[in-house]
Amino acid sequence: MYHILGYTFLAAALILMAALFFSKSKENKKLLIKNSLLEEEIRNFTKKLDEDLRLAHDFKRQYLTNNHSLHGVDVSVRHFSDSVVGGEFFSLIPLDKNPDRCRRCIEPCGSSICHLAKNEGSFIIGDMNISGLPAALMIAQVLSTAEQVAGSITSPGKVLERVNNFIYKSKSQQHNFYTTAFYGYIDQRKGVLKYSHGGHEPPIYYSRSANKARRLEAPGLVLGTNLNQRFEEKEVYLSQGDKIIMYTPLLEEKETVNLLGLVTKNIQENMNSLLDNVEKELKNLAQSKGHKRNFILVGLEIVNTPFGQYKVPAHLFMISKVTEEVIFIAQQLGMRNKGIIALRISLNEILSNAIIHGSGKDPNKSIEIVVWIEDKSLKVKVKDSGKGFDYKKLDFEKIPEDLLAEEGRGLFLVKHYVDEMHFDDGGSSITITKVID
Amino acid sequence: MEVKVDKMKGAEIITVFGKIDAYQSIKLKDALNEIIDKGSKKIIVNLHDVSFLDSTALGTLISALKKIKNKGGEICITKLQPGVGEIFELTRLNKVFKIFPSNEEAIDYLTSLE
Numbered sequence: 117m118y119h120i121l122g123y124t125f126l127a128a129a130l131i132l133m134a135a136l137f138f139s140k141s142k143e144n145k146k147l148l149i150k151n152s153l154l155e156e157e158i159r160n161f162t163k164k165l166d167e168d169l170r171l172a173h174d175f176k177r178q179y180l181t182n183n184h185s186l187h188g189v190d191v192s193v194r195h196f197s198d199s200v201v202g203g204e205f206f207s208l209i210p211l212d213k214n215p216d217r218c219r220r221c222i223e224p225c226g227s228s229i230c231h232l233a234k235n236e237g238s239f240i241i242g243d244m245n246i247s248g249l250p251a252a253l254m255i256a257q258v259l260s261t262a263e264q265v266a267g268s269i270t271s272p273g274k275v276l277e278r279v280n281n282f283i284y285k286s287k288s289q290q291h292n293f294y295t296t297a298f299y300g301y302i303d304q305r306k307g308v309l310k311y312s313h314g315g316h317e318p319p320i321y322y323s324r325s326a327n328k329a330r331r332l333e334a335p336g337l338v339l340g341t342n343l344n345q346r347f348e349e350k351e352v353y354l355s356q357g358d359k360i361i362m363y364t365p366l367l368e369e370k371e372t373v374n375l376l377g378l379v380t381k382n383i384q385e386n387m388n389s390l391l392d393n394v395e396k397e398l399k400n401l402a403q404s405k406g407h408k409r410n411f412i413l414v415g416l417e418i419v420n421t422p423f424g425q426y427k428v429p430a431h432l433f434m435i436s437k438v439t440e441e442v443i444f445i446a447q448q449l450g451m452r453n454k455g456i457i458a459l460r461i462s463l464n465e466i467l468s469n470a471i472i473h474g475s476g477k478d479p480n481k482s483i484e485i486v487v488w489i490e491d492k493s494l495k496v497k498v499k500d501s502g503k504g505f506d507y508k509k510l511d512f513e514k515i516p517e518d519l520l521a522e523e524g525r526g527l528f529l530v531k532h533y534v535d536e537m538h539f540d541d542g543g544s545s546i547t548i549t550k551v552i553d
Numbered sequence: 554m555e556v557k558v559d560k561m562k563g564a565e566i567i568t569v570f571g572k573i574d575a576y577q578s579i580k581l582k583d584a585l586n587e588i589i590d591k592g593s594k595k596i597i598v599n600l601h602d603v604s605f606l607d608s609t610a611l612g613t614l615i616s617a618l619k620k621i622k623n624k625g626g627e628i629c630i631t632k633l634q635p636g637v638g639e640i641f642e643l644t645r646l647n648k649v650f651k652i653f654p655s656n657e658e659a660i661d662y663l664t665s666l667e
Binding site: 432433435436439457460461464465468471472515519520521522523525526528529532 | 572574575576577579605607608609611612613615616618619636640643644645646648649
């Protein structure tokens with residue numbers, strides 16, 4: 117009987133051990149499965165994070181290297197970035213229309229793009245205290261808001277007001293979120309920069325004629341602080357050779373880089389060398405503080421101002437539009453009424469010739485006009501898309517002998533009213549000079 | 554640019570408002586041709602409100618003058634602003650057109666041709 121009990125006990129023990137073994141084995145299997153699922157999840161998460169970062173980097177690259185340009189201004193942008201996508205941003209904002217110009221325009225173009233634009237443009241630089249894809253998305257929205265507003269408003273203060281309101285309303289989704297920004301509007305026809313601040317580090321403006329650099333200060337709170345916040349506007353008149361240097365601050369503490377000192381030290385260098393040296397110092401500073409940060413460094417150099425550059429369809433109605441634009445520039449330069457009348461007559465003649473004779477009145481063809489100042493004279497070059505002609509055969513010192521001739525007086529009038537004129541490009545371009553007295 | 558046509562003592566008075574460039578000349582050309590084609594032989598072009606015109610506008614006026622002269626008519630120009638008068642003198646078109654300081658003097662001249 118005892119041996120039966122013993123066997124029963126043994127059997128029970130064996131069964132228990134087997135049960136325990138299998139249950140542990142099942143648990144291990146469950147654990148293994150759970151682990152492998154977790155690993156799969158981590159892999160997918162990392163993959164998504166990489167994709168998000170790539171997307172965020174692409175967003176950033178897109179608006180940093182946009183194809184916008186501003187006639188007469190050279191723009192250089194440096195972007196220093198570690199692997200994290202930061203909240204710093206910079207963008208040029210084109211102005212397709214300007215309500216002031218449209219009000220003065222003789223015949224509204226009726227199209228979405230004014231052919232006379234591109235001699236005015238804006239830019240915005242700023243920084244946000246967020247990073248990654250949320251930063252890239254927020255930056256895209258802020259820039260889109262600025263671009264939309266800039267289409268109908270040139271006032272930097274008003275543009276920042278609208279951007280401020282957008283950020284204020286977005287803060288409900290992102291607490292403790294703030295943005296600094298500096299917005300500038302350059303009108304090359306007047307040679308002026310108007311600007312407003314939203315708590316951003318002031319850019320440095322170097323005047324070549326005065327050989328002096330200073331900060332472009334203006335009061336203005338960080339964006340998103342208050343709804344309907346006002347931003348003061350200031351302006352500075354630009355000249356050829358002037359420079360504007362700006363960046364997104366490296367350090368979050370109050371102590372900032374002495375950008376004025378850095379720029380002044382290197383101001384005699386060309387823009388590339390200047391930015392190289394400033395960038396080097398900024399990177400050294402970041403490393404010495406043990407910070408890993410991103411920053412954008414931007415340099416604007418005024419190549420020529422006041423300045424106008426236009427490419428318009430070869431249609432007769434463009435004559436008056438372009439003439440008024442050039443007259444506007446001449447008036448900014450202080451040309452008096454007599455000079456303005458002479459300029460108006462000359463411009464009409466050379467534009468007519470370019471459209472009628474040079475381009476066959478074909479609106480699918482273009483004529484190009486460049487206006488600039490040289491040695492206290494206004495110069496205008498008009499180029500048509502024709503093959504040119506043998507202008508040496510013309511005698512524009514005289515009017516046609518047949519007084520009843522219906523053509524042939526245009527260049528005679530131009531010669532009479534300008535100080536200098538000459539043909540180039542085989543006769544397909546003409547440059548006139550009018551002294552500003 | 555706008556063109557207004559009035560009649561006074563048998564003469565058609567075309568008053569032009571604004572600047573006349575190559576584009577706007579087309580309106581002036583159409584107005585002149587319409588009046589001449591209707592048979593008018595006495596036309597006054599009043600340029601009192603024209604601050605500027607170019608060589609295309611001069612060509613338009615010359616073309617109309619030749620057309621009306623072929624039909625035995627005449628065109629007079631009146632009330633030239635100084636800047637525009639200078640252009641007529643420079644191009645010697647003041648020898649081609651009869652230019653008067655007022656519409657009334659031009660009408661008297663055109664009447665005397667009858």
